Amino acid sequence: MTNAAPLALFLLAVLPVAASAAGPEPGAGGRPNVLFVLADDLGWRDLGCYGGPFETPALDRLAAQGVRFTQAYAPAPICSASRAAILTGRSPARLNFTFVTKPEPGRQSIPGMPLRTPLFTLHLPLEEVTTAEVLAAAGYDTAFFGKWHLNPHHKRYLGWHPEFGPPRQGFTTAVEDFGGHPYNSGRPAGPTPPGTFPDDSLTDRAVEFLTNRPADAAPFYLHVSHFYVHTPVDPRAEWAVEEARGEPGVGGNPRRARYAAFVQTLDHHVGRLLTALEASGHAENTLVIFFSDNGGHPEFARQAPLRGHKWTLYEGGIRVPLIVRGPGVPAGRTVDEPVIGTDLLPTLADYAGVDLADSPLLAGRPLDGVSVRGLFEADPAAIATARDTPRTTLWHFPYYHPETGVAFPTEPVGWNDPSAPFVGPHSAVRVGDRKAVYFWEDSSLALYDLAADPAERTDLAADDPALADRWKRRLFAALDAAGARRPVPADPTLVDPPNPSSP
Structure with a gap:
């Protein structure tokens, strides 16, 4: 692919996108569930289907029945920001939602930090339009079970706020439930019998929703x-922990063994969902999408050969698994073209026959995602178009992590880091196969060719100031177009960080 694209491509990518002309007839049942x-x-x-060492039979089978994406991206390297973007089709930079939710509009306070970061975002504003609202307006029944994390903790950790929870954002059925995860203080204690996984009431509710639907x-x-x-990685399936200890990808590491059991627990409950979907009679006309909100935690997951992890904009922090199965989706295919979580809203609107260009819900509200239905269906024409017209994709993380307990100087982000190196505010932009990562503290930029160097080891701009400057301008133009808030030099006299003009 070309290593550059005009700004017009970026502007085109963020405008509302109409549904494809093919119409909403993917299968015998019409619009898919x-x-x-x-x-x-x-x-x-x-996951096993991504070359991982853990046993994930349900998700491996799903991948064999559908399409697996090798360059799927989370919109952010952290939870709340990514989830807000996935639901709205708008990038965290555009939403000004680039961190986790906080109980008050303060800022980070880290000793010695040279930059003043933007104010925390408290919750997803109700005026933002979600996929659930778009599909509900098109006649869909909408339901949500599980983690929300788009409002400050209400009454308990991750508790839904009655004014800003899923029922206020388009979900007709919504039940707050921690399931069998350790966040659930009421979950049973002790290990499960050999060969069994812990119950999960969250999955039970979703299974009930599927089971009780008439044809x-x-x-x-x-x-x-x-x-x-x-x-906390605290699996109750201790038998799975013991079985994982001797696996090559675990290498006797006790943390990795416990994490293996956690991943297998997730796979088990996804399998329960898929079994319930089959039993319901709706599987043939249901689009199943499996995705992750960001990259893995460095103390447990192994991203190599990708660099970085959760909290970073290197590939390990934002490249995630994406598996799609359903009507019109071929079995056993792999798609290598980049997609991102903000593409889900326009893509699902496309399947539902919703013309977003004429949607009163989204009038005057530009999207950063585009319909990738053609890529879901591994259509050769759509794949060729994606290759010939590379899009511009933006990530923006103008904060520090960890929030507390850090000191300067710190180690650079590497490959399979055993813990989370300190990361300062940074942003990234990808055009075609080229991706630039910009660090706000020293205005430095590194440029990588992901086709030849997915591990991000060779900085193409290291000895080419003019090339680095061109990519800085491209990044700043993208941030300007999104109206992104930026970190600025620390100054106690500043009341609120301004948006400085582009260089």
Whole structure:
């Protein structure tokens, strides 16, 4: 692919996109149902079908029955920002939602940090339009079970706020439930019997939703948002931990063994969902999408050969598994063209026959995602178009991580880091196969050719200031177009960080 694209391509990519002219007839049942399963902190290589060492039979089977994407991206390297973008089709930079939710509009306070970061975002504004609202307006039944994390914790950790939870964002059926994850203080204690996994009431509710639907019911959009495999990694399937200890990809590492059992627990409950879907009689006309909200935690997941991990904009922090099965989707195919979580809203609107250009819900509200239905269906023409007209994709993480307990200087981000190196505010932009990562503290930029160097080891701009400057301008133009908030030099006299003009 070309290593550059005019700004017009970026502007085209963020305008509202109409549904494809092919119409909403993917199968005998007309508009498809949608089962969207979102994992939490699942790394790019955690699944067997992605070359991972863990046993994931349900998801491996799903991949064999559909399409597996090798360059699928989360919109952000962290939970809340990514989930907000997935639901709205708008990038975290455009939403000004680039961190996790906080209980008050403060800022990070880290000793010695040289930059002043933007104010925290408290919740997803109700004026933002979600996939659930778009599909509900098109006649879909909408349901949500699991992790929301788009409002400050209400009454308990990750509790839904009554004014900003899923029922206020288009979900007709919505039940707050931690399932069998350790976040659930009421979950049973002790290990499960050999060969069994812990119960999960979150999955039970989703299974019930699928089981009780009559054949002639309206199409549904079911969003199952798992807490697995987020920390604390405390699996009750101790038998699975013991079995994993001797596996080559675990190497006797006790953390990795426990993580293997956690990944297998997630796979088991996804398998339960897929079994219930088959039993319901709706599987033939249901689009199943499996995705992760960001890259894996460095203490447990292994992203190599990709660099980085959750909290970073290197590939390991944002490249994630994406598996799609359903009407019109061929079996056993792999798609290598890039897609991102913001593409889900326009893509599902496309399947539902919704013309977003004429949608009153989205009037004057530009999207960053585009319909990738053709890529879901591995259509040769769509793949060729994606290759010939590379799009511009933007990521923006203008904060520090960790938030507390850090000191300067720190180690650079590497490959399979055993813990999370300190990361300062940074942004990234990809055009075609080229991706630039910009660091706000020293205004430095590194440029990588992902086709030849997916591990991001060779900086093409290291000895070429003019090339680095061109990519800085491209990045700043993308940030300007999105109206992104930026970090600025620390100054106690500043009340609010301004948006400096582009260089």
